[in-house]
Amino acid sequence: MGVVTFAQELESPIAPDRLFKALMLDSHVLFPKLMPQYIKSIDLVKGDGGVGSVRQAIFAQESLLKYAKHRIDEMDAVNFRCKYTLIEGDILSDGLKSVVYEVELVDDGNGGSICRMSSDYCSDQDIEFRDEDIEAGKDRAMELYRAVEAYLLANPTACISFALIENSVISS
Numbered sequence: 771m772g773v774v775t776f777a778q779e780l781e782s783p784i785a786p787d788r789l790f791k792a793l794m795l796d797s798h799v800l801f802p803k804l805m806p807q808y809i810k811s812i813d814l815v816k817g818d819g820g821v822g823s824v825r826q827a828i829f830a831q832e833s834l835l836k837y838a839k840h841r842i843d844e845m846d847a848v849n850f851r852c853k854y855t856l857i858e859g860d861i862l863s864d865g866l867k868s869v870v871y872e873v874e875l876v877d878d879g880n881g882g883s884i885c886r887m888s889s890d891y892c893s894d895q896d897i898e899f900r901d902e903d904i905e906a907g908k909d910r911a912m913e914l915y916r917a918v919e920a921y922l923l924a925n926p927t928a929c930i931s932f933a934l935i936e937n938s939v940i941s942s
Contacts, residue, residue, distance in 0.1 A: 774899060777888040778908065780915060784922045786875035786883040790850040791929040792918050794873065798825060804917040808833055808910070821845055824857070835860040843870075850875035850883075865895035885915070 782789055792800055798812035810828040817823025823842050829835045838859030845852050856862065856869040870890040875883045891897070922928055 772893065774891045774893070774897070775888055776891075776904060776908075777886070780885045780887070780912075781878065781882065782885060782915075782919055783882040784919055785881060786850045786877055788922055788929045789883050789885065789918070790847065790852075790875050792922055793875075793915075794845070794852045795847065796929060800918060800921065801827075801914065804921055805914055806830060808914075815839070817842075827859075840871075863897075865893050865897045866891060867894055868892045887911075 784792075798814070802809045802811050808830055810830050812825055812827045815824050815826045819842075821842055821844060824839055825842070826837055826839045828837050836859075838861055839857050840854045841857050843853040843855055851872070851874045853870065853872045855871070862868070870892065872886075872888045872890075874886045876886070878884050891899070
């Protein structure tokens with residue numbers, strides 16, 4: 771009963787601004803493109819894409835899950851932080867009411883980033899989390915993360931924010 775938290779930290783050679791844009795701002799376009807075996811589509815079902823908006827992911831037919839709806843609770847594109855909540859979907863059960871995700875990307879000092887992620891599983895019952903379920907969830911998240919990272923490495927001009935382009939033009 772209450773909240774169970776899982777956290778992980780990942781290193782990436784991708785700068786925080788590009789990785790944040792890909793993972794948080796452009797995920798509705800990139801995830802289905804990069805992982806069609808898992809994600810069929812991601813659509814905005816409420817709002818304008820900012821705080822309070824709801825996105826619905828439709829999973830591929832081969833997946834054990836059908837859909838998930840996430841509400842964006844916080845979005846800070848300047849400091850590369852996002853908080854969003856799984857509010858509806860197959861993942862939720864009688865005891866599991868929601869999952870709150872927090873993602874923060876920080877500069878690693880070498881042109882890459884460190885991604886800090888946490889997941890708070892909110893329940894009104896005692897739920898036992900099996901190690902194999904936790905590892906399977908982490909593996910799926912890691913697979914998606916690495917697919918985005920590989921895409922950005924292969925496409926160095928993808929997910930560059932306008933501010934970066936503007937600064938490079940001004941400083942040239």
